[in-house]
Amino acid sequence: MTSSFRRILLATDFGDGIYVGQMRARLDELLPGVPVVDLVHDLPPFRADLAAYLLPALVRDMPHGTLYICVVDPGVGGERDGLLVHAQDSWFIGPDNGLFAPLVRSASGAKAARIGWRPQAMSASFHGRDWFVPVAARWSAGADLGLTPVDAADLVGSDWPTELPAVLYVDRFGNLMTGLQAADRPRTGSLLAGARTLPYARTFCEVAPGNGFWYENALGLVEIAINQGPADRALGLSPGDPVGPFLTPD
Amino acid sequence: MTSSFRRILLATDFGDGIYVGQMRARLDELLPGVPVVDLVHDLPPFRADLAAYLLPALVRDMPHGTLYICVVDPGVGGERDGLLVHAQDSWFIGPDNGLFAPLVRSASGAKAARIGWRPQAMSASFHGRDWFVPVAARWSAGADLGLTPVDAADLVGSDWPTELPAVLYVDRFGNLMTGLQAADRPRTGSLLAGARTLPYARTFCEVAPGNGFWYENALGLVEIAINQGPADRALGLSPGDPVGPFLTPD
C-alpha cells in the first residue's frame, strides 16, 4: 500500500463537541492544505458493531482517493490494535474492533494491516487526535508505520454476518437506516418493523403524509420511513433494535 | 446569468448527520479548492414555507459572489422542478417549492430559471448530493444546464404574503426569529406572542434576566427573546406557530 489521498473524511461517534475540533486542528497542523470533510459524527455512541455495517454504504458513492479516519472506539486505551485498510480505492485508519470487518469483506481486493507505530506520548482516551491523526500524517509523508499485514479472517468481526437486520442509524427526520442491502429485495416484499408491516415505495412523495414504508435509500440500504413524520418515534425503534423479517409474497 | 462565484454556502434542514458530509465530499470531488461554508443545517424539517422567509434575512449581510445550495425539500424525487436564481449579486440552487419565492420578490432585478439538466443516474431521495451539487459544478464550468427563464409570478410561492407573522426558527438559546421585518416597526410598539405582550428592547443586556422582549436581530427580523432564558419554552412557541399582532400605541 502506498499513500496518495486527496482528502480526509472523518467518521466518528464524537457528536458536535470538542473532539472533532481538536482532531481538525491537529490535522491542520500536521497536514496543512489537505481538505478535511466531516462525513459523520453522530454515529450511535460506542456501537462499532452498527457503524461497521453503515460504513461500506456511506463510502459507496464517495470519491476515490480518500483517507478515512474512523473512530467508534469504546476500547480506546486498551489492548485493541489500530488498522490501516485499503478498500474501494481509498484508505481507512481506525481501531480493530469490527468497525472495518464488513467493509473488508464486501470490497474485492481489500487489504488490512496492523499499525505498529505509536507516538511517544499520547492520552489514554483520545487516540483519534493523538494516534490516528499522526498516523495519517506519517502515512502521507511515507514514514514508517510498522505495518503488519493481517488476513481478513483475523480481523475482529470477521465472523459477523453479511447483513445486519437491525437499525444502524437514525437521521434527523427520524428515518431508520437498516443493515439490509436494498438491491436484492423484491419491491413486492414488505418489512416487519416495530409492530407494523411496511410496504415498499420508491420515495417519500409517493406515499401520503403519515404513512410508513421501506425504500432503497441513497446509500443502497433498506430504510424505514414515514412521509414527513418521525419513523423512529412512531415505531418505537432505536439504533441496535432488530427489524424484520423481510416478507416476500408467494 | 454567468457564473463567477467565490464560495459556496449550504443551507439545509439536514441536521448534523451524514447528508451534509456526503454533499461536501462530492463538492470536494467536483469543485476542489472552492471554499464551502455550512451556513445553516438545522432549518425546521420539511418547512420550506418557513425557510423561505428566513433566507433573504440570512443572506442580507453575507458576502456577494456566493453560490448557495439550499435544500428544504419534502417533495424530493417527485415532480417539483429545480431552480437557479440570481439575486443580491449571488446565485441560489434548490427546489421550486416556495423556498426562493420571498427572496426573488424582495430582491430587485432577481432572475430565476428552471434547470433542465439532470444527471444520468441519481437517487430518488438525495438530490442535494446527486443533482444540485453536480449542477453547481456544471454551472462553475460553464456547461449546459438546460436553463429556462421563469417569471417570478410563476414560481411556487409567488402568491405567498410579503411577511409571515410566525416563528421561522429557534436558535440554541431559545430565541424565536419571526417572519416580520424589524426596520419598519416603531420601537414603541409591542408584540403579542404566546400569552404575553412583549415590549421592545435594543438588545439582551437592556432587560433584566428572565424578562421577555422583542428586538431587531442581526438579520433584520423581529426576534422574540428572554434575557438569559429560553423564550421558546417560556412562551410555548415552536417553528410555524403564529405570532402577533404587532400593537402600535395610538
Next chain:
Amino acid sequence: MTSSFRRILLATDFGDGIYVGQMRARLDELLPGVPVVDLVHDLPPFRADLAAYLLPALVRDMPHGTLYICVVDPGVGGERDGLLVHAQDSWFIGPDNGLFAPLVRSASGAKAARIGWRPQAMSASFHGRDWFVPVAARWSAGADLGLTPVDAADLVGSDWPTELPAVLYVDRFGNLMTGLQAADRPRTGSLLAGARTLPYARTFCEVAPGNGFWYENALGLVEIAINQGPADRALGLSPGDPVGPFLTPD
C-alpha cells in the same frame, strides 16, 4: 504584539445553528484562504464563568500560531470591552467578561489589551460576526485596533479562584469535565460527585461497563465518567453543578 497566525479556531456557545455559518462566511470574505476550524460551539450557554476554565485546557495541546475567536458573551451589546490576548504562542479575541482570566493567569508571559477600534456599523447582538471577525482581519493586515494594554489584575475575573470544583462541560457520551487539574491529584484519591464517591481509573476500558470513576482526560482535567454509560444522567449533574471535595487517603 504582532500577528502571524496560521489558522483560526472558533470557540463559542452558539450551537450548530446560523451564527457559526455567518461568522465563517464573513471570515471567508475578509480572510480568504486562512484555515478555520470549529473547535467547539456547544459550550454551556451564557456561562463565560465555566468556559473560562475549560479554555486553557482546550488550548493546551493545540498547535501554536493560532488565532482563537471566543464568544460566550451574555453581555453583548452592553458596556463590556473586547480583548486581544497573547498567551501560549497564540492569540485570542473575545469579550472581557472573565472568559480569558484563567488563561492569562495560567500562561507565563501572557499579555492582554483592550480593543478600541469598532466598525462603523454593527448589530447589537452579534459581535462575533460584526466586531470580532473584522478585528481578526485588521489584526492580520496590521491595521490599527486602538489597543490599550491592560494588566492581568484589571481583567474581569482576575479575582476568580485558580481551579473551579464544578462541572464545566458535558460531552456527547455524558462524561463530565471539571475545573480541577488532574496532574496534581494522587491516583489513590477519590472524588465526591452527585451522591457517589468515585475512585480513579486510567481510562474507560479499565472499569466494568456501568461503573463510575474519575480520570485524567485528554485535556489534563479531572473528568467524571461511567464506562459506556452517561455519567451526567446517572449522577444528576449538569454544567455549573459543584463537585468534590477530592478525598485523599491518610
